[in-house]
Amino acid sequence: TQLLEQSPQFLSIQEGENLTVYCNSSSVFSSLQWYRQEPGEGPVLLVTVVTGGEVKKLKRLTFQFGDARKDSSLHITAAQTGDTGLYLCAGDYGNKLVFGAGTILRVKS
Amino acid sequence: NAGVTQTPKFQVLKTGQSMTLQCAQDMNHEYMSWYRQDPGMGLRLIHYSVGAGITDQGEVPNGYNVSRSTTEDFPLRLLSAAPSQTSVYFCASSYEGAAGNTIYFGEGSWLTVV
Numbered sequence: 001t002q003l004l005e006q007s008p009q010f011l012s013i014q015e016g017e018n019l020t021v022y023c024n025s026s027s028v029f030s031s032l033q034w035y036r037q038e039p040g041e042g043p044v045l046l047v048t049v050v051t052g053g054e055v056k057k058l059k060r061l062t063f064q065f066g067d068a069r070k071d072s073s074l075h076i077t078a079a080q081t082g083d084t085g086l087y088l089c090a091g092d093y094g095n096k097l098v099f100g101a102g103t104i105l106r107v108k109s
Numbered sequence: 110n111a112g113v114t115q116t117p118k119f120q121v122l123k124t125g126q127s128m129t130l131q132c133a134q135d136m137n138h139e140y141m142s143w144y145r146q147d148p149g150m151g152l153r154l155i156h157y158s159v160g161a162g163i164t165d166q167g168e169v170p171n172g173y174n175v176s177r178s179t180t181e182d183f184p185l186r187l188l189s190a191a192p193s194q195t196s197v198y199f200c201a202s203s204y205e206g207a208a209g210n211t212i213y214f215g216e217g218s219w220l221t222v223v
Contacts (some may be wrong), residue, residue: 002151009149033212041197042113042214043152088151095159095206096167097142101151 003027004089005101012106016078021103023089024071030092032072034063037086037102046074090097111135114124115200115215122190122222130185132200140203141183141212142167143175145196146217152199159181159206190222 007022023032031050035043047056049065049072056063063076076083084107090099116131134141142157144167154167160178172194174186183202187194198218203210 004151018130040217042201042216044214045211048211049163073195090152092206095140097201097212098154098168099144099151101149102185 002101003093003098004091006087006089006100006103008103009101010036010104010106012108013079015081015107015109017104018075018077019079019105020073021077021087021105022071022073023100025091026070027091027093028069030069032065032089033097034072034074035088036088037088043086043088059086076105079105081107081109113200113202113213113215115198115218117218118216119219120221122187122220124190124192126190127186127188128190129187130198130200130220132183132185132215133181134200134202134213134221135181135212136202136204136213137180138202138206138213139180140212141177142201142212143173143183143185144199144201145169145194146199147196155185187220190220192222193202194220195222196220 033048034046037043047063052067054065054068060077086102088102113134139160143155144152146152156175158164200215203212
C-alpha cells in the first residue's frame with residue numbers, strides 16, 4: 001500500500017489543454033514535494049510546499065498543498081509537448097522521503 | 110560541479126552474484142539515500158544515511174547492505190542478487206535530511222538479474 005496515492009496514473013492530452021494531477025494520503029506531512037522525471041534520467045525537483053493551504057506558481061504550473069497537509073495537486077495550464085514526463089509527489093515521513101507511484105503525462109501536438 | 114554520480118550505468122548479473130553500486134556526491138551533503146524504481150511503484154526507499162557512520166533502513170531494505178564511511182560516498186551492496194532485484198536504482202543526496210530540502214538525484218543505474 002502506497003503512503004501517497006497519485007491520480008490519474010496516466011494522462012494523455014492535446015497541446016493547449018489544462019490538466020490537474022492529485023496526490024493524496026491519510027497521513028499528515030510537514031512538507032510535500034513535486035518532481036518531474038524524463039526517461040533515462042533521475043527526478044528533478046519542481047517545488048516544495050510546507051504550509052497548509054499554500055499555493056505556489058511556477059510559470060504555467062500551480063501547486064497547492066491541502067489545508068490539512070494530507071494532499072496536494074498540480075495544475076498545468078495550456079500544456080505543451082515539453083511537459084511530457086512522469087510527475088511524482090513525495091512527502092517527508094520521519095527522516096525519509098516517500099514517493100507516490102507517479103502520473104505519466106503525455107502531451108500530444 | 111558533478112553533483113551525484115552513480116556507477117555503473119548498466120549491469121547484468123546472474124542470480125547469486127554480488128555487486129556494489131557506487132554513489133558519490135561532491136556537494137558536502139550530509140543526507141544520502143538509495144531508491145529503486147519499478148513500473149507502477151514509484152520510487153521506494155532502500156536505505157538512507159544522515160551522516161558519515163550512520164545508516165538506517167527504508168521501505169525495502171531486504172537483500173541490500175550499505176555503509177557510509179565518508180561524507181562523499183554511499184555504496185549499495187547486493188550480497189546475492191535475485192531476479193526480484195531487477196530494477197533502476199537511484200542515489201540521492203541533500204544538505205541535511207529529507208524534510209523540505211532540495212534532494213538531488215543521480216542519473217540511475219539499470220540492473221538486470223538473470
